[in-house]
Amino acid sequence: MTREVKPTNCHFCGYLCALLATVEDGRVVDLEPDPSRYPYDPQVLAGCRRWRKNLDVLDGADRMNHPLKRVGARGEGKWQRVSWDEALDDIACRLAELRERHGSGTLASMIGGPHTSFWPLHRFMSHFGSPNNVGIGQICWNPRIWMDAITFGWTIEIDVTDETNTLVVWGTNPAESDNSVFWRHVLRMSNKGKDGVPHPDIVVIDPRYTKAARVADVWLAPRPGTDCTLALAFVNVVIEEGLYDADFVRDWCHGFDELREHVRLFTPEHAAEVCDVDAEDVRKVARMFARRPSALISGRGIDQIGENVSPTHRARCILLAITGNLDRPGANVIAEPSEFVQELDLECSLPNEGVLRELCLNTSHTPLQSYDGYDAVREAMAKAGRRLPARYLTSAHPDLVLHAMETGEPYPIRALVVEATNPLVTYADTHRVYEALMGLDLLVVLDYYLTPTAAIADYVLPSAGAVERATFQAHGGVANFAYGGPAACAPYYERKVDYDVFRGLGMRLGQQDVWPQETFEEACAYTLAPTGMDWETYCELGMCFQPPKFFKHLQPGPDGAPRGFATATGKVELASGLLERLGGQRLPLPGENRRLCSPAFVARKEAEGWHHVELITGGRRQPYNASMYLNIPEFREACPCPLAEMSARTAQDLGVADGDTLAIASDNGEACFKVATIDIRYGLIHVDYGWWHPEWDVHDGRLGGIWESNVNTLTSCSLDQSEALIGTWSYNALDCMAKKTDRRLSWEQ
Numbered sequence: 001m002t003r004e005v006k007p008t009n010c011h012f013c014g015y016l017c018a019l020l021a022t023v024e025d026g027r028v029v030d031l032e033p034d035p036s037r038y039p040y041d042p043q044v045l046a047g048c049r050r051w052r053k054n055l056d057v058l059d060g061a062d063r064m065n066h067p068l069k070r071v072g073a074r075g076e077g078k079w080q081r082v083s084w085d086e087a088l089d090d091i092a093c094r095l096a097e098l099r100e101r102h103g104s105g106t107l108a109s110m111i112g113g114p115h116t117s118f119w120p121l122h123r124f125m126s127h128f129g130s131p132n133n134v135g136i137g138q139i140c141w142n143p144r145i146w147m148d149a150i151t152f153g154w155t156i157e158i159d160v161t162d163e164t165n166t167l168v169v170w171g172t173n174p175a176e177s178d179n180s181v182f183w184r185h186v187l188r189m190s191n192k193g194k195d196g197v198p199h200p201d202i203v204v205i206d207p208r209y210t211k212a213a214r215v216a217d218v219w220l221a222p223r224p225g226t227d228c229t230l231a232l233a234f235v236n237v238v239i240e241e242g243l244y245d246a247d248f249v250r251d252w253c254h255g256f257d258e259l260r261e262h263v264r265l266f267t268p269e270h271a272a273e274v275c276d277v278d279a280e281d282v283r284k285v286a287r288m289f290a291r292r293p294s295a296l297i298s299g300r301g302i303d304q305i306g307e308n309v310s311p312t313h314r315a316r317c318i319l320l321a322i323t324g325n326l327d328r329p330g331a332n333v334i335a336e337p338s339e340f341v342q343e344l345d346l347e348c349s350l351p352n353e354g355v356l357r358e359l360c361l362n363t364s365h366t367p368l369q370s371y372d373g374y375d376a377v378r379e380a381m382a383k384a385g386r387r388l389p390a391r392y393l394t395s396a397h398p399d400l401v402l403h404a405m406e407t408g409e410p411y412p413i414r415a416l417v418v419e420a421t422n423p424l425v426t427y428a429d430t431h432r433v434y435e436a437l438m439g440l441d442l443l444v445v446l447d448y449y450l451t452p453t454a455a456i457a458d459y460v461l462p463s464a465g466a467v468e469r470a471t472f473q474a475h476g477g478v479a480n481f482a483y484g485g486p487a488a489c490a491p492y493y494e495r496k497v498d499y500d501v502f503r504g505l506g507m508r509l510g511q512q513d514v515w516p517q518e519t520f521e522e523a524c525a526y527t528l529a530p531t532g533m534d535w536e537t538y539c540e541l542g543m544c545f546q547p548p549k550f551f552k553h554l555q556p557g558p559d560g561a562p563r564g565f566a567t568a569t570g571k572v573e574l575a576s577g578l579l580e581r582l583g584g585q586r587l588p589l590p591g592e593n594r595r596l597c598s599p600a601f602v603a604r605k606e607a608e609g610w611h612h613v614e615l616i617t618g619g620r621r622q623p624y625n626a627s628m629y630l631n632i633p634e635f636r637e638a639c640p641c642p643l644a645e646m647s648a649r650t651a652q653d654l655g656v657a658d659g660d661t662l663a664i665a666s667d668n669g670e671a672c673f674k675v676a677t678i679d680i681r682y683g684l685i686h687v688d689y690g691w692w693h694p695e696w697d698v699h700d701g702r703l704g705g706i707w708e709s710n711v712n713t714l715t716s717c718s719l720d721q722s723e724a725l726i727g728t729w730s731y732n733a734l735d736c737m738a739k740k741t742d743r744r745l746s747w748e749q
């Protein structure tokens with residue numbers, strides 16, 4: 001028997017804690033935290049319920065271990081176990097035929113959150129000739145990246161230190177979503193005075209009284225989706241009271257006079273009315289944030305608000321800039337592009353740009369989130385040697401891709417590869433996604449489990465997971481930071497690393513030249529090479545990291561003059577000519593919130609005793625992650641039901657109490673949740689997302705229970721109410737109809 005102790009990582013969230021695996025004859029028999037490598041934090045590990053489950057998950061009875069091919073009707077559950085060669089040969093052959101018939105855009109892909117490295121899929125898609133990768137970009141990552149890039153010339157990170165005067169936590173609840181060092185840091189900072197060190201004041205902007213709000217000095221609970229008005233009111237106070245950084249504004253901001261005019265009407269009193277907050281609180285927070293250095297972090301509370309997403313992010317950027325809280329220690333810092341091979345080169349989107357551009361469905365719909373939009377931003381950045389990844393930022397709009405699946409217009413999309421996502425639960429408009437996927441000629445799903453999405457596939461390909469594969473998390477390469485480590489063992493059974501699957505398909509489809517590295521580890525070593533770090537050193541340290549420098553705009557450029565910002569004007573663009581040219585606004589103006597219920601639907605439901613209420617969805621909750629970990633019995637015991645949270649007064653209006661069942665509905669569908677009263681804005685309901693029954697037989701006719709408590713049966717990605725430049729749809733700042741029901745939910749059994 002061989003017995004070794006090997007470094008590896010937990011990948012049950014994006015934090016990738018370092019672990020030490022005891023491996024006997026290729027099987028992992030024990031896992032422990034590894035204090036010698038990044039990331040390691042004893043408190044994080046002590047507070048995390050997930051990492052100990054790696055062992056169970058590695059060899060769980062419900063894991064997919066062999067490639068499966070559908071032999072019955074779609075979704076019927078008749079599968080044949082096939083070899084990898086059979087599976088990949090047949091998939092490649094069918095893809096080649098479909099491409100021959102319909103053109104290369106006929107293949108689409110779908111991805112989820114940052115569960116893995118997606119560039120191998122993107123490389124495969126680029127060389128197949130399809131721009132139709134659908135992701136969660138428009139509602140998760142892109143709004144911030146786009147607006148930072150357009151305003152500052154690159155993306156920013158937060159730099160909270162003991163110097164920081166005020167920390168603004170805006171539409172994010174790191175207590176549940178990022179139970180890591182950042183949240184520990186916030187907790188420690190909120191523990192004021194105890195260690196004698198001055199700590200920042202904490203401001204939380206969230207309609208719910210979250211764990212983060214509980215440690216805040218000021219909690220603002222605006223009406224969902226009105227954050228742009230709130231941000232503009234902060235800007236108004238900062239300007240009217242002369243609290244801005246006059247030197248920075250004079251030397252490094254473009255469009256300040258226009259901005260001053262623009263925000264005149266956005267007074268604290270106006271914000272008080274629109275956002276339903278206290279005008280004095282608005283003044284107070286603006287003054288707090290203007291004390292340099294102060295830092296701001298935001299999350300999906302302002303990423304998933306449809307039309308309002310870009311104006312809100314632009315207003316956030318403007319606030320950071322005029323208060324001088326940019327590229328300064330203790331505030332927010334402009335990241336450095338990666339010194340390792342950039343995502344843009346890994347994904348190979350440029351060599352095939354011509355065909356991708358021509359087939360790009362977004363171009364005439366979402367002009368920023370398209371190859372033309374990418375070009376407009378690329379031009380300004382190029383002179384500073386900065387290059388954004390293209391596949392995420394041009395990712396296809398789901399409404400357009402679903403439409404092409406449904407109608408064949410403007411060209412037929414007949415095949416789909418799904419990697420690391422469960423779109424029947426996590427994408428908007430489940431009914432529509434279901435119908436579109438059921439109608440495909442070829443659906444291939446790479447996953448660990450037979451999810452509801454996998455259940456209707458033609459092929460289910462079993463992926464190797466954390467511990468059995470190496471990890472290299474680089475967040476699209478927009479910072480000079482990658483972290484992760486090696487696999488502890490070879491994949492169990494016949495599971496494969498996703499890289500090997502896309503390389504395998506690529507090699508069968510004429511992509512021999514673009515996959516020189518045989519394994520994912522070799523590809524990672526190649527990625528690291530420009531930094532001078534080898535794969536072994538990376539695995540030993542757990543990361544490859546260069547901290548960003550501050551005040552970079554003042555450093556001399558090639559001509560000896562300060563190099564400024566990587567924008568067209570070389571300054572921070574408070575007013576944006578680029579957005580104007582793309583059909584957007586020079587300066588941010590708030591838009592309408594999306595309605596899921598048509599007036600006719602509201603009237604009909606009201607006549608049946610339903611109430612029309614505001615809705616936000618998907619607030620993160622430990623120990624789950626989207627639709628994952630519901631298969632872990634201890635977790636289900638601790639957190640057994642999907643919840644609809646509301647204030648006691650809202651509950652009273654609806655005639656419900658804690659533990660009752662609430663049905664919610666929109667024009668699109670209906671779902672049921674258990675009522676929990678919490679401290680949250682009056683008239684607002686927050687519901688969980690991601691719920692299904694992994695423990696059911698997914699082929700028993702109920703598709704894992706996705707029609708029962710899945711909020712995405714109500715949501716919609718339709719373009720007509722999406723943000724106009726990026727195409728962001730809404731998971732927050734929505735409405736729904738609600739009514740008590742006596743239905744007994746399957747979760748209660």
Ligand SMILES: Nc1nc2c(c(=O)[nH]1)N[C@H]1C(S)=C(S)[C@@H](COP(=O)(O)OP(=O)(O)OC[C@H]3O[C@@H](n4cnc5c(=O)[nH]c(N)nc54)[C@H](O)[C@@H]3O)O[C@H]1N2
Nearest residue numbers: 113171172173177224225299300301619620621625626732
């Ligand atoms: N446990 C767990 N952790 C996760 C995930 C998970 O599924 N489970 N998912 C991961 C992923 S993919 C992501 S993107 C991140 C997201 O991480 P976060 O952005 O921190 O997400 P949440 O914890 O949901 O916090 C968002 C907050 O915004 C508030 N909010 C809703 N609408 C509005 C609004 O209109 N305005 C304002 N100001 N606030 C609003 C909600 O009440 C909520 O508390 O979490 C990651 N971490």
Ligand SMILES: Nc1nc2c(c(=O)[nH]1)N[C@H]1C(S)=C(S)[C@@H](COP(=O)(O)OP(=O)(O)OC[C@H]3O[C@@H](n4cnc5c(=O)[nH]c(N)nc54)[C@H](O)[C@@H]3O)O[C@H]1N2
Nearest residue numbers: 112113115116140420421422426446447463618626627731
């Ligand atoms: N209503 C509503 N909808 C939302 C949100 C919301 O807040 N409200 N949040 C949105 C956001 S921000 C996000 S990011 C998405 C998240 O949505 P998804 O990323 O789709 O969510 P998950 O349920 O985590 O799906 C991940 C799937 O990938 C599998 N998996 C994990 N790792 C790997 C891997 O390495 N390889 C392969 N092949 N498979 C893997 C898991 O088994 C699981 O089935 O949901 C979005 N949808």
Ligand code: SF4
Nearest residue numbers: 010013016017048051
């Ligand atoms: S789930 Fe996240 S925080 Fe917990 S151990 Fe794994 S990587 Fe670390």
Ligand SMILES: [Mo]
Nearest residue numbers: 113114136140
């Ligand atoms: Mo996300």
